[in-house]
Amino acid sequence: MSRARLLAFLGVALLVVATGWAMWWLRPVERLAGDAPPVEEIVVERTELDDEGILLTLRADGSEPVRIAQIQVDGAYWRFEQNPPGPIGRLQTVQVRIPYPWEPGALHRILIITQTGLSFEHVVEVALPTPAPGAMEFAALGLLGVMIGVVPVAIGMLSYPLLIRWGQRGLPYLLALTVGLLLFLLFDTLDEGFEFVALAPPGLGAGTLFGLLTLLTTGILLFVGRWGAGGTLEGVRLATFVALGIGLHNFGEGLAVGAAFTAGEVALAGFLILGFTLHNLTEGVGIVAPMIGRGPRAWVFPALLLLAGLPTVPGAWLGAFAVTPFWVAVCFAIAAGAILQVVIEITLYLLRRYEAAYASPAVLSGLATGVGIMYATALFVPL
Amino acid sequence: MVWWRQPHLLRRTFLLAGSGSILLGALTGRGARGREDAPAAVHGPKIAGLPRDSSGVVNSGLAFGTRGEVDHAANGFDPHALLTDFDYGTVSRLPDGRRLREYEVVVVDKTIEIAPGLYFPAWTYNGRVPGPTLRAVEGDRIRIRFVNGGSMPHTMHFHGIHSARMDGIPGAGEAAPGETFVYEFDALPFGCHLYHCHSMPVKRHIHRGLYGAFIVDPDPERHPDQREVALSRLAGTEENARWQEFVMVMNGFDTNFDEENEIYAVNTVAFAYADKPIPIERKRPVRIYLINVTEFDPVNSFHLHGNFFDYYDHGTTLTPTLRTVDTIMQCQAQRGILEFTFQDHEPGLYMFHAHQSEFTELGWMGFFDVREQVA
Ligand SMILES: [Cu+2]
Numbered sequence: 231m232s233r234a235r236l237l238a239f240l241g242v243a244l245l246v247v248a249t250g251w252a253m254w255w256l257r258p259v260e261r262l263a264g265d266a267p268p269v270e271e272i273v274v275e276r277t278e279l280d281d282e283g284i285l286l287t288l289r290a291d292g293s294e295p296v297r298i299a300q301i302q303v304d305g306a307y308w309r310f311e312q313n314p315p316g317p318i319g320r321l322q323t324v325q326v327r328i329p330y331p332w333e334p335g336a337l338h339r340i341l342i343i344t345q346t347g348l349s350f351e352h353v354v355e356v357a358l359p360t361p362a363p364g365a366m367e368f369a370a371l372g373l374l375g376v377m378i379g380v381v382p383v384a385i386g387m388l389s390y391p392l393l394i395r396w397g398q399r400g401l402p403y404l405l406a407l408t409v410g411l412l413l414f415l416l417f418d419t420l421d422e423g424f425e426f427v428a429l430a431p432p433g434l435g436a437g438t439l440f441g442l443l444t445l446l447t448t449g450i451l452l453f454v455g456r457w458g459a460g461g462t463l464e465g466v467r468l469a470t471f472v473a474l475g476i477g478l479h480n481f482g483e484g485l486a487v488g489a490a491f492t493a494g495e496v497a498l499a500g501f502l503i504l505g506f507t508l509h510n511l512t513e514g515v516g517i518v519a520p521m522i523g524r525g526p527r528a529w530v531f532p533a534l535l536l537l538a539g540l541p542t543v544p545g546a547w548l549g550a551f552a553v554t555p556f557w558v559a560v561c562f563a564i565a566a567g568a569i570l571q572v573v574i575e576i577t578l579y580l581l582r583r584y585e586a587a588y589a590s591p592a593v594l595s596g597l598a599t600g601v602g603i604m605y606a607t608a609l610f611v612p613l
Numbered sequence: 614m615v616w617w618r619q620p621h622l623l624r625r626t627f628l629l630a631g632s633g634s635i636l637l638g639a640l641t642g643r644g645a646r647g648r649e650d651a652p653a654a655v656h657g658p659k660i661a662g663l664p665r666d667s668s669g670v671v672n673s674g675l676a677f678g679t680r681g682e683v684d685h686a687a688n689g690f691d692p693h694a695l696l697t698d699f700d701y702g703t704v705s706r707l708p709d710g711r712r713l714r715e716y717e718v719v720v721v722d723k724t725i726e727i728a729p730g731l732y733f734p735a736w737t738y739n740g741r742v743p744g745p746t747l748r749a750v751e752g753d754r755i756r757i758r759f760v761n762g763g764s765m766p767h768t769m770h771f772h773g774i775h776s777a778r779m780d781g782i783p784g785a786g787e788a789a790p791g792e793t794f795v796y797e798f799d800a801l802p803f804g805c806h807l808y809h810c811h812s813m814p815v816k817r818h819i820h821r822g823l824y825g826a827f828i829v830d831p832d833p834e835r836h837p838d839q840r841e842v843a844l845s846r847l848a849g850t851e852e853n854a855r856w857q858e859f860v861m862v863m864n865g866f867d868t869n870f871d872e873e874n875e876i877y878a879v880n881t882v883a884f885a886y887a888d889k890p891i892p893i894e895r896k897r898p899v900r901i902y903l904i905n906v907t908e909f910d911p912v913n914s915f916h917l918h919g920n921f922f923d924y925y926d927h928g929t930t931l932t933p934t935l936r937t938v939d940t941i942m943q944c945q946a947q948r949g950i951l952e953f954t955f956q957d958h959e960p961g962l963y964m965f966h967a968h969q970s971e972f973t974e975l976g977w978m979g980f981f982d983v984r985e986q987v988a
Contacts, residue, residue, distance in 0.1 A: 283676075299730035300679050302875075306974030307728075307883070309680040329676040343875060345730050347868025 268294040270344050273431045274352040275323065275554040278360040283329040286340070286352070287554075290318035291433035302341040303330045321433050332357045363551045371488060371546045378487065378510065379480045379542025384535050386514015393515075393522055401522055402584045403596040408472065408516035409576050410600020415479050415513075416569045418608070420444075422486060423562030429555035436556055440563045447567025448574070455575065463575045464583075466530055468520040473538040475572045476513045478565035480538065484545020485558045512603050513538060520576070678884050679976070681729030685882075688725050690741040692878075692885035696859040699828070699848065700745040702755075713754045714800075716747060720763040720823070727866050727876050728883040728976065735822035736763055736810075742881045743862040743906070744808070744825030748848060751803040751832040757796040761788035767818065768794075770811035771827055772946065774801040782811045803831040803846075805902045805928030805948045807862075820867055820908035822881075826860050828902055831931060839931040846900075846931075857893060858900045863915070863943070863967070863977065865907040872909055877967065877977035886979025890962055892987040893955060899981075901951040902928070905943035913977075914942040915951065916968040922953035940968050955983045 269292050276287035284303070290296040295317035301310050310328040318324050332338055338354040361367035393404060423440055430436040455463050455471050463471065517534055549558070580593065666672050685691040702714035718738050725735045725742060738744025749755055761767050766789050770781035775798035778785055788794045810823035833843040844852040864881060865874030876883045893899060905913040916939060923933035924941050928950040935941065941949065955963070966978040 297730060299732075300728050302975070305971050306677065307679045307976065309676045309678060331673065341875075343731060343868065345732050347731060347733060347866075347875065349869045349871075349875060 268292055268346065270294075270296045270346065270348050271432060272296060272298075272318075272342050272344070272350040273429065273555075274340075274342075274350075275429075275556075277352070277354055279332055279354070279357055280360060280362075283327065284332060284338075284340070284354075286326045286328070287323055288318070288326060288342070289321060289323045289431045289554075291321055291431045295319050297345040298326070298342055299345045299347075300343045301326065301328060302339075302343070303328060304339055305341075321431060334358060361550060367550070368547060371550055372543050374487065375484050375543030375546040376539075379484065380535065380539035382510035383476070383480075383514040383517070383539040386511040386516075387518050387531060387535060389515050390518045390521075390531070393518065398523055400592075401519070402580065402590065403592040404515070404519040404522065405576055405580050406593040406596025407512075407600040408519045409573060409580070410597040410602075411512045411516050411604050412472070412475065412569050412573045412576070412600075413597075414601050414604035414608075415476070416566060416573060418604075419479055419482060419562050419566040419569060422482065423559050423566060426486075426555045426559040426562060430559055431556070434556055436559045440559055443560060443563035444567040444570065447564045448570040451568055451571040452574065455571065464520060464579055465524040466521055466526050468572075468575060468579065469517055469526075469530075469534060470537070471568075471575065472520065472572045473517050473534040475565070475568035476517065476538040477541045478561075478568045480510070480513075481541035481545040482558070482562045482565045484542040484547075485549035485561055487542075488546040488549020488551070489558065510539075512600070512607070516600075520579075677974070678887060679728045679731075682888075683726045683729050683882050683885070688741075688882075689723075690881075692880040692882045693889065693891070695741070695743070695746075695880045696861070696891065698746060699748040699860075701748055701848070707754055711752070711754055712750065713756060714749050716745075716755070716757045717760065718744065718757055718769060719760040720767045722763050725822070725881070727868075727878065727881055731868065731876070733822075733866050733868055733876075736765070736767070736818065737822050738769075738825055742822035742824075743864065743904075744823070746826040746828060746860045746902075747808070748828045748830065749800040750830050750847065751800060751835060753800040755796070755798055755800050759786075759788060759794045759796060761790055761792055761794075764790055765818070766790070766812045767810045767823060768812050769796060769808050771796070771798070771808045772806045773798065773827065773829070775799075780811075781808075783813055787812055800829045802929050803829045805904065805925075805950050807904045807906065807946060807948055809906065809946075816908055819906060820865070824862065824864070824906040826862060826902060826904055828860070828928075836931060842931040855897055856900045857897050858902070859891065860902045861904070861915075863903065863905045863907055863913045865909065865972075867909060874907070874909055875975065877907065877913075877972040877975045879977060879979065883976025884978060886965075890980035890982035893981045893983045894987045895958065895960060895983050895985055896956050898952060898954040898956075902948070903941075903943070903951055904948035905945060907945065907972075910969070910972075912942050912944050912969075913972065914940060914968045916940040916966055917951075917953065918964040919958065920953055920955065920963060922951045925950040925952075955981070958983060960984050 271291040273289050273291070274286050275289050278285040288298075297317045298312060300307055302308065308328050308330050310326050313325045313327070326342075328340070330338075332354070334357060336357050338357055340352045340354070342350045342352070344350075361371075393400070396404075424437070427436040427440050451471065451474075455467070514535075517538055518531075521530070545561075584590075584593070666675065700716065702716045705713050705715070707713050719740075721737050721740045723735055723737050723740055724732050725737070727733045735742050747755075747757075757769065759769050766783075766787050768781040768783070768787045770786075771779075779796050779798050780786060781796065786794050786796060806827040806829060808825055808827050810818040812818050830847045831843040833840045833847060836843045841852065844850045845856060847853055861879045862881075863877075863879055865878070866876040866881075867873060868875040878884075879886065901915075903915055907913045921937045921939045924935040924938060926934040926947075926949045928948070933952075934949075941951070943949065960983045962980040962982055964978065964980050966973040
């Protein structure tokens with residue numbers, strides 16, 4: 231072993247021993263904490279309502295295992311069964327069955343009290359029976375997914391012949407419009423994602439993970455998109471990545487809709503579908519815009535439609551029957567990353583192709599229109 | 614209208630209309646379990662989570678209440694024992710012939726289980742909440758050696774007649790941790806009273822558990838006109854022995870310190886007398902010393918099922934202040950004596966509770982188990 235290595239080894243060893251001694255002998259943590267009670271957190275990840283009452287899936291977090299002492303529903307103590315019973319370890323989940331006679335359409339407040347007397351409130355906004363994962367419910371949710379995901383995007387893509395007639399002159403405007411709508415989707419995705427971050431147990435570090443995953447996705451897609459394309463992304467290839475970004479976003483939307491469905495928050499289904507249709511129309515326009523003047527083959531259109539619209543369906547299924555807020559947040563992070571990638575690519579394309587005109591009235595008005603339409607139609611979505 | 618929603622809407626419409634369970638079962642594809650065995654001829658709407666007993670009779674109370682059992686031994690006190698646990702002190706005679714009662718009360722910080730599995734960091738008199746029920750006779754000299762073994766300054770402030778020096782407030786009878794103070798006064802007036810800590814902030818010192826009952830029995834010699842009544846109130850007499858006397862301190866606990874009570878109770882443990890009813894011998898009269906020390910809520914109340922009672926507000930009279938009522942209310946620190954009998958009733962479980970329903974459902978509810986014989 232060289233002298234330098236020996237010194238380094240000794241240094242590390244000395245540090246480890248010194249730190250260990252300090253922690254063991256001086257106990258700085260205990261000195262600071264004193265008799266402080268344990269930190270506790272309980273997050274309700276799923277709520278299911280059925281003939282037997284209320285079924286909650288809880289995740290606990292804290293400096294020590296959390297013990298549920300009692301549960302109130304609507305200000306009354308109610309007996310419950312916890313499975314598995316006993317203290318809940320850090321980031322572990324348990325199911326709690328409360329045989330409470332919940333009332334269809336009513337609001338119910340659940341207060342979970344731990345052994346230290348801390349309480350965690352969970353509100354069921356509108357009590358509706360949780361759809362059992364039967365064929366009927368799968369079909370209904372699948373259809374809902376098609377109606378809010380596939381149909382509007384298809385209608386938007388049907389604008390292609392019209393756009394061709396408009397020709398190359400209108401292209402900067404259309405591409406800028408696409409950037410505008412994608413920018414809206416980006417912030418919308420971030421916003422929705424952070425809503426689910428807030429619902430996830432703090433111990434999972436969902437917030438930090440969200441930011442990192444977004445940037446990581448953007449980086450990977452930027453790399454994959456340009457692979458073998460000679461450093462440029464345009465035409466059908468660009469349209470494909472636009473469709474992918476929108477598809478991932480729609481997957482997230484599907485999750486949110488499915489979860490809301492389970493939680494009994496989808497009360498105005500017709501209104502919801504109308505809003506999503508208007509909203510997602512513009513997405514179809516954004517997908518076909520980069521292909522104008524490129525003469526894409528006919529099969530490209532249905533393929534891109536499925537890529538952008540269909541993910542809503544599995545999203546709705548997963549959201550209704552399986553997914554926890556943490557995973558919804560993860561999905562939104564990936565979607566945000568994918569959207570950021572296409573925003574970057576289209577912007578670069580615009581700058582490169584129409585160098586002189588990037589601040590032209592056409593581009594600026596396109597941007598404004600894209601954001602404006604998305605914002606206005608979002609007002610129709612009650613979620 | 615979107616067609617896929619219709620089955621759900623249909624189901625709800627039928628539910629609300631109260632359609633038959635057979636049709637409903639067919640619609641939902643789920644059998645209406647237990648329904649067929651139910652005694653009722655009319656099938657009402659199907660309700661989720663509705664508990665039935667083993668014979669199929671509905672009982673919405675089956676799943677109501679707290680879950681599990683409180684370890685009374687670990688607490689060091691049992692709510693059932695507290696009902697009849699009177700502390701008469703150490704009795705001796707003063708040189709002038711008057712009776713002297715001496716007590717020792719020690720403040721102890723102690724974590725207590727107020728509902729199964731729910732622990733509260735209490736401040737206690739003598740390790741129990743409520744503190745010891747001090748019982749004396751009108752005119753007795755009372756001497757209390759008060760030892761503060763807690764971590765905060767504390768006092769014993771008695772509701773009674775005493776001098777300013779003995780008031781048990783900051784500046785008059787407050788003991789720092791480790792200190793001792795001796796309170797001395799005459800037991801006056803007769804009645805149902807209380808004591809509590811009056812250190813600042815009072816609200817916190819009370820709600821953490823520093824309170825107890827202070828009962829002064831009337832001296833029959835001083836009430837020749839109502840000698841019989843006074844005798845029945847005086848512990849140790851033959852007349853008093855007929856009565857079944859219970860001390861009930863209505864209290865609450867704010868476990869998450871948000872200035873609202875998560876638990877309401879009589880004598881601390883939620884649903885203690887619901888889970889295990891209080892045995893009552895049918896033929897003997899019942900007297901309850903009822904005291905309200907609930908914090909955060911301005912009033913508490915007592916309601917008796919299937920019966921009425923006479924009420925003596927503050928217990929300072931020998932004739933009732935209210936006759937033939939089944940509900941009385943008490944503001945904070947208000948108290949009184951309830952007298953009633955089940956002698957003309959059939960045996961069974963007779964409920965009593967606060968008639969603030971929210972208190973009832975958060976623990977302040979119990980039963981009298983009226984029987985011919987109590988072992
Ligand atoms: Cu005090």
